[in-house]
Amino acid sequence: MRVRPLLGAAAGAALLALTGAQAAPAAASAVAPYESVTVDAVGRIAADGTVTLSGTYRCASSSGPVFVSSSLSQGLSTTRYGVGGTRAVCDGAVHRWVNTGRPAPGVLVPGAARVEATLMELRTFSGLPLPTFHATSGQDITLTQG
Numbered sequence: 001m002r003v004r005p006l007l008g009a010a011a012g013a014a015l016l017a018l019t020g021a022q023a024a025p026a027a028a029s030a031v032a033p034y035e036s037v038t039v040d041a042v043g044r045i046a047a048d049g050t051v052t053l054s055g056t057y058r059c060a061s062s063s064g065p066v067f068v069s070s071s072l073s074q075g076l077s078t079t080r081y082g083v084g085g086t087r088a089v090c091d092g093a094v095h096r097w098v099n100t101g102r103p104a105p106g107v108l109v110p111g112a113a114r115v116e117a118t119l120m121e122l123r124t125f126s127g128l129p130l131p132t133f134h135a136t137s138g139q140d141i142t143l144t145q146g
Contacts, residue, residue, distance in 0.1 A: 034060040034092060037068060037119040039139035044146050049105050051083050051143070054098045057119050059090035059134045066090050066121045066134065068097040074113045074143075081108065088119060090134075110145045114138065 039055040046052075053070045066088040071080040084099030097117075118136045122129040 034058060035119070035134045037097075037117045037135045037137045039070070039115045039117050039137055039141060041139065041141050043072070043113065043115065043141050043143045045108060045110055045143045046146065048102065049108065050100060050102045051081075051108060052098060052100045053083050053115055053117075053141075054096065055117055055137075055139075056094050057088055057097055057117075057135070058092065058094045059088060059119055059121075060092045062090040062121045062134075064121050064123045064129065064132075066119065068099065068117060068119055070099045070115055070117045072103075072108065072113050072115050072143075074108055074111065079107075080116065083115075090121075108143065110143050113141050113143050115141050 035058065037055065037057045039053065043054070044052045051072060053072065055068075057068050059066060068086045068088050070083045070085075072083050073080045081101075081103035083101040083103070086097040086099055088097070089095060116136065116138050119134040121132045121134060123132045124130075
């Protein structure tokens with residue numbers, strides 16, 4: 001006979017959890033315009049293998065240093081090559097970023113590629129700098145010679 005009160009409490013807890021779960025995405029989407037990173041559709045690769053990638057970013061505030069990092073892959077390979085890093089300013093405005101790097105010689109060629117960009121802050125917790133991610137973005141691009 002004590003089963004019914006327990007079922008009622010469990011049902012009430014489930015409804016409360018569902019209500020909270022539905023409210024969380026709305027709050028996250030309201031913040032999303034202030035935390036973003038984009039990747040331009042075209043990147044450059046020089047004759048010596050130096051790759052230049054670019055895009056925009058926006059972040060509202062930070063308590064530690066913030067960076068835009070980027071990595072690149074081509075074809076069916078799961079290997080990602082890091083391409084530089086840029087210090088970011090979190091003032092709520094949209095800014096440009098440009099990263100340049102030279103992965104191992106001959107591994108990247110002009111053509112289709114996939115770029116992942118990350119807007120990441122180093123916050124200090126208990127004396128250790130730990131990453132806090134503001135935004136990430138993936139983009140298929142074209143690497144052009146030049």
